[in-house]
Amino acid sequence: MRLEHFQLIDRVERPDRDGKTIVCRCQVPAESTVFDGHFPGHPLLPGTLMIEAMAQASGLMVLAMFDFRRMPLLIGVDKARVRGMVKPGASLEAEGRLVQEGAGYVAAEGHLTLEGKRVAEAEIRLGTLPFPSESLRDEARKFARATGLI
Amino acid sequence: MADYNQATYDTVADIIAEVSSIDRATISPESHAINDLGIDSLDFLDVTFAIDKKFGIKMPVEKWMEDVNEGRAKAEEFFVMRNLVRRIDELVAQKATA
Numbered sequence: 276m277r278l279e280h281f282q283l284i285d286r287v288e289r290p291d292r293d294g295k296t297i298v299c300r301c302q303v304p305a306e307s308t309v310f311d312g313h314f315p316g317h318p319l320l321p322g323t324l325m326i327e328a329m330a331q332a333s334g335l336m337v338l339a340m341f342d343f344r345r346m347p348l349l350i351g352v353d354k355a356r357v358r359g360m361v362k363p364g365a366s367l368e369a370e371g372r373l374v375q376e377g378a379g380y381v382a383a384e385g386h387l388t389l390e391g392k393r394v395a396e397a398e399i400r401l402g403t404l405p406f407p408s409e410s411l412r413d414e415a416r417k418f419a420r421a422t423g424l425i
Numbered sequence: 426m427a428d429y430n431q432a433t434y435d436t437v438a439d440i441i442a443e444v445s446s447i448d449r450a451t452i453s454p455e456s457h458a459i460n461d462l463g464i465d466s467l468d469f470l471d472v473t474f475a476i477d478k479k480f481g482i483k484m485p486v487e488k489w490m491e492d493v494n495e496g497r498a499k500a501e502e503f504f505v506m507r508n509l510v511r512r513i514d515e516l517v518a519q520k521a522t523a
Binding site: 376 | 477
């Protein structure tokens with residue numbers, strides 16, 4: 276994770292375009308300014324960032340599904356639950372699983388696990404929009420290559 | 426007699442009211458979802474998701490927008506509530522015969 280860059284995904288471990296699921300690795304950094312305030316002397320990964328990790332995993336799934344013709348944009352989160360505390364240095368697995376696809380949106384189930392134990396879950400909805408520029412599409416491809424999606 | 430299904434209308438109006446935080450009493454069969462109810466494009470994606478889920482259909486909203494933008498249809502044919510409800514029922518009927 277590069278929290279200050281809002282990059283929650285380090286590596287795509289199991290892209291499954293046909294099955295429309297994805298599993299990603301998220302390595303929580305040992306140190307980050309995010310932990311300065313959350314919480315002083317008792318650093319924990321904020322629950323909102325756990326949700327973001329599931330949304331980003333689902334977003335990578337969408338990029339693969341649409342072969343980079345569309346970009347994902349978070350439009351909704353339902354039934355979000357944070358069930359465990361995540362400390363600096365933890366290695367998380369973020370999973371996205373397609374549950375519904377419609378005109379201009381995708382709905383996914385997101386799961387976040389730590390050493391086999393689920394620490395967060397949410398129903399994620401992503402708008403699927405045309406890329407506003409070729410340069411942004413190129414950036415998405417670059418990130419996809421760096422993380423092993425393609 | 427109304428030219429749309431009242432039960433479908435009620436369901437769709439309930440969904441729009443809840444998803445878009447609109448007073449249910451302000452929604453009528455003549456309401457234009459965009460012009461009158463002020464549902465913006467991102468909100469409409471959420472409305473579409475909820476309607477698709479409820480009725481087990483896939484509303485071709487992007488195709489509708491394309492038809493409107495390219496002058497092949499008028500927006501009210503899709504986005505005035507009574508017409509939207511009729512199109513939803515058509516999609517439900519198509520699904521049943523597919």
